[in-house]
Amino acid sequence: MLDQLQSLSNTIRQKREALGLNQREFAEFLGMGPSGERTISGWERGEHRPSNSKAELIHSLDVNIPFRNNRRNHTFRFIDLFAGIGGIRLPFQEVGGKCVFTSEWDKFSKKTYASNFGELPDGDITTIPTADIPKHDVLLAGFPCQAFSQAGLKQGFNDTRGTMFFEIQRILAAHRPKAFLLENVKQLKGHDCGRTLQTILSTLRGETVPEIPSDIPMSEEARRGLGTKLDYNVDFRVLRANNFGVPQKRERIYIIGFERGLVPDVDVGAIFDELETLQSKTRLGDILEANGDVDPKYTISDRLLAGHERRLKEHKAKGNGFGFSLFNTESPYCNTISARYYKDGSEILIGQSELGRNPRKLTPRECARIQGFPEEFNVNAVSDAQAYKQFGNSVSVPVIREIANLMLPHLAETPAIKNGGTGNSG
Known part of the structure; x- marks a missing residue:
């Protein structure tokens, strides 16, 4: 015994x-x-x-950690905020970066992250003092999009999730990293007639110090940080994932900035111009499993299909385009996968008429593929429902990879890091 x-x-x-x-x-x-x-x-x-x-x-427990960073020499150091399952981290690690800090509040996302990178992220960024965040060269953040999204209520800065940008601002103000990459839904561009995005850009460029009413929820440290001006050369663009090799029509806004005092000669607009020249012909069937090989549990029930068909007719009668969407192997790409996909799969259903079956949902592995995650990425650390949420909230990895490659020449190692120091600080 x-x-x-x-x-x-x-x-x-x-x-x-x-x-x-x-x-x-x-x-x-x-x-x-x-x-x-x-x-x-x-x-x-x-x-x-x-x-x-x-x-x-x-x-x-599977203790094979596919993306543990065992590289001994690193070109730059970065932090990964609102990290989700690590979709932004992965390409920046690939090009030689070392992640020195990660923050993510969702316990299921943290489990998937740890299963793939061998590191458990810290929790809610609003509770973590800036002084506890290591020095770094690059800040990465896919900050919460629900406050600005089409599927959400578009509350923007009136939503606690919308004020997460100011957590980024206070970290930038304290550490002055060389560069940052931010990602959000494309609706941010038009939110509040463009004023929300203008506030974000003006804050990052140091053109204005935002005045946020006291009744808008944010952490005390973030509110204190509002008085510190930044000085970044900033530009943004909306990019489509299917132009980067993944069969998904996913449009997201990307914001890149370089600290003027540390990296004075970067043309951020030229980086985006180069990204916009990329074109790709995609085919959904290239990432799909053969229908006959897919577990029948992913086939939707007669009742759910009937509900989808009824709602589609109702929407058509109203003259709008809402309703479930059916795709097959020859479709060039599918719709955007969202965090609500776990509910009924309505935005992306795969036809199985050749088997005499109802349409099916994507498998978690297929969800990983339409976001461009490598085959080695562990999708089994959580339930299917949680995996669907995670990939719906994640980023298109190939888009981030192209951005990382174009930012890399401007992220050269500093003497402080070479000599074992802590990197850049303003």
Whole structure:
């Protein structure tokens, strides 16, 4: 009995260490409560054992971390804010960057992130002091889009999620990294007749210090940071993912900035001009599994299909284009996948008439593919419903990869980093 307990204790420790997590992080990874770290410690010391279900979960953990950054030499350091599952991180790591800090509040996204990168992100950025964030050369952030999105209420800065931009502003003001990349929904461009985007750009360029009413929710540190002017050379553009090789019509706004005092000669507009020259012919069938090989659980029920068809007729009668969308292998691309895809799959259904079946939803692996994630990316760390949300909220990786490659020449290593220092600071 003691030998079995010791063997289990060793297995728990080995699994944790293979994942690259400390005891507190491992407890969070397993979904344990505030006392989880102490419980993990007791398990590893053999003082007591986990429940059978928890032991089975630990035994089943995949400790193959496909994108652990083992590179010894790095060209630049970056931070990954509102990180989701790491879609922005991946290309910047590929081109030689080292991620020194990650923030993400969603516990399921954190689990997928840790399963792929071997690092558990810190939590809610509004609770993390700027002083606790390491120095860095590049700030990356796909800041929350729900406040500006078509599917949301378009509340903008009146929504707590909309004020997350000012968390970015206070970090930029304190650390003055060389550059940043921000990503959001294309609706940000027209939100409040363009005034929201203009506020963001003017703040980043240091043209104005925004005056945000006291009743607009934001962290105290972000509000204090509003008084510090930035000085970035900034431009933006809306780019379509299907021009970058993925069969998905996904339009997003990308904002790039370089600190004028550190990188004075960058033509940001020219970077976007080059990105806009890229064209790609795509075919949805190139990323789809053969229908006959897909688990029948992804085929929608007769009841759900009837509901989709009824709503489509109702929308057509009203003269609008809403309703479910059906695609096949020869479709050049599909609609934008959203975080609500898990509900009914209506925006992207795959026809299976050749099998005499109702249409089906995409599998999580197919969702990863239409976002351009590598095949090695672990999509099985969470349930299908959570995976759908995560890929719907994520970025198109090939778009980020092209941006990273064009930003890279301006992110040369500084002497401070070469000599083991902390990098750029204003």
